[in-house]
Amino acid sequence: MGPLSEIVPIIRHLAAGETLFAAGDETRGFFMVRTGRVRLVRFGGDGRETALFTAGPEERFAEASLFAERYHCDAIALSEAVVACFPKAASLALLGDDATARLDLTADLARQVMTLRARLTVRDIRSARERVIAFLVAEASEDGRTIAFDGSLRDIAVAIGLTPEAFYRTLARLEAQGTISRKTGHIVLT
Amino acid sequence: MGPLSEIVPIIRHLAAGETLFAAGDETRGFFMVRTGRVRLVRFGGDGRETALFTAGPEERFAEASLFAERYHCDAIALSEAVVACFPKAASLALLGDDATARLDLTADLARQVMTLRARLTVRDIRSARERVIAFLVAEASEDGRTIAFDGSLRDIAVAIGLTPEAFYRTLARLEAQGTISRKTGHIVLT
DNA sequence: CGGGTAATTGAATATAGTCAAGGAAGGTGG
DNA sequence: CCACCTTCCTTGACTATATTCAATTACCCG
Incomplete structure (x- = not known):
């Protein structure tokens, strides 16, 4: 840490x-x-x-x-x-x-500022669909397509400011449209 | 700066x-x-x-x-x-x-993290009324009652994630209920 | 004055929230 | 190994509330 x-x-x-x-x-x-x-x-x-x-x-x-x-x-x-x-x-x-300690703490805070601003920007998006997509893109790993998650979908829903129900529904719709595909533990943008 | x-x-x-x-x-x-x-x-x-x-x-x-x-x-x-x-x-x-520069930058980032988290928390509040009140309390100066603002109400509305219309309406209702009073450039919690 | 933006209020709509109910998955204890 | 429990996931139906579109008034600055 x-x-x-x-x-x-x-x-x-x-x-x-x-x-x-x-x-x-x-x-x-x-x-x-x-x-x-x-x-x-x-x-x-x-x-x-x-x-x-x-x-x-x-x-x-x-x-x-x-x-x-x-x-x-x-x-x-x-x-x-x-x-x-x-x-x-x-x-x-x-x-x-x-000196190392200092830069480490500073770097850690700088990273936090970055991710917090990104999260705040996601919250500015009103549409559940667009907000979910923005979150997925922001969280995507190197390849820009795969989103791995450790916790539950519930937690993600709360993190992006949606009720679990709204989040489930949105994911279901995106999957039905072929925008994403889901497997246990990760989501892939297509 | x-x-x-x-x-x-x-x-x-x-x-x-x-x-x-x-x-x-x-x-x-x-x-x-x-x-x-x-x-x-x-x-x-x-x-x-x-x-x-x-x-x-x-x-x-x-x-x-x-x-x-x-x-x-x-x-x-x-x-x-x-x-x-x-x-x-x-x-x-x-x-x-x-050393001073280091601490200054670190302190500045720490403050940013604090205010960004506070803003994010405000966004978690669904009700426009409660969100506005949370914002007012967070922005209140020393006395805990007065909120001075430089820009327009519009800007505040956008900052807390409401449309200007919703914000105006909410303020009007709070004033009608006696929760706040408004004068040009500042709002007072009562 | 006059032009532009902000502030305000009205009415209709859309969308996410809420309440509800059932199924799946995972863990615990008998 | 099964019954049970809890939590998550999923879907449905209804509702509430903020958004949207629109029209009017107030205000500031050139």
Whole structure:
């Protein structure tokens, strides 16, 4: 997982609903979800809750806290969860000392920016059909035709902002039209 | 504009439709749009074109190319455009020499990741009403109530993935219900 | 003024969402 | 090895909601 593997993270177990940090707290570092899900929320003046981001397994969150004094949102476990904490001091020290570490983190963030922008662009497409095709093209491997996926179709549906039903239907239609063909674990553009 | 202001960029003028770089080209560096719009696209085997990202004025793109050998999409000017090119060698050298520059760039990318994830989360909300409220809460300034905006409401509508009409209607309804109040240039949550 | 864009509202439509129900697949325990 | 359970996948029918098309008003800038 890059440069930060040199840091031994602190493992924390969270109960469902437990708060990891709250807005206004001094920043302690950033985190990675091991299991479960953690939601970042901001509370409006009236107590209204707005989700900023939900981190699932292997996803990092609060990276920007390395460069801020205080957290500006709350982190709450949605379910029972295990998170790895990368302390601010150790992370910054590593970034200051080790050129490789620095570039690795920077490169990783640059890649994230790229993929996030691509995902956001996919979301701009209203038509389910076109959105699915855009996703498939974006995810296609080297040959530009094959899309391999590890998880379930459900997960993909949610990732591109469609209900599973709408996604299933769209895939079925694309297959019927001969635009794609499906085998277990991967889809091929034709 | 952060650490990279120390680099004197190369200014390029592009005609509408002109290609800045193509997939497979050796990476030369990253870019910032000065005027016009540049679209990053990937071509499917059949010539189908899928947009990955569209960069407008003051937006950077292809930052990740600093850490890659070759571009993996095409950059094409949508309209006549002026772009600033930050050469790879100079950028990496600066990152290698100057600790402040490194942290600055990393911090900037971390912030981008944060805001992009927040935007993506807003898009997950189906209801126009709830999406607009989430956007307002996320954009609210210090006091958590006031949202100032420079551009047009249209631009906001597009940014959160709604048609201008849907956005106007939603704002009108929120105002009628007393959830918000509007004055020229800013909105207040009540 | 006048031209252009933004803002606003109305009405009809289309499309994805929702609810529902059945089948397939995979895993667990007897 | 089978029964059972859970989750995913699939399809159908209906609905809700945002989009689309359209027409009017407000606003800014030359």
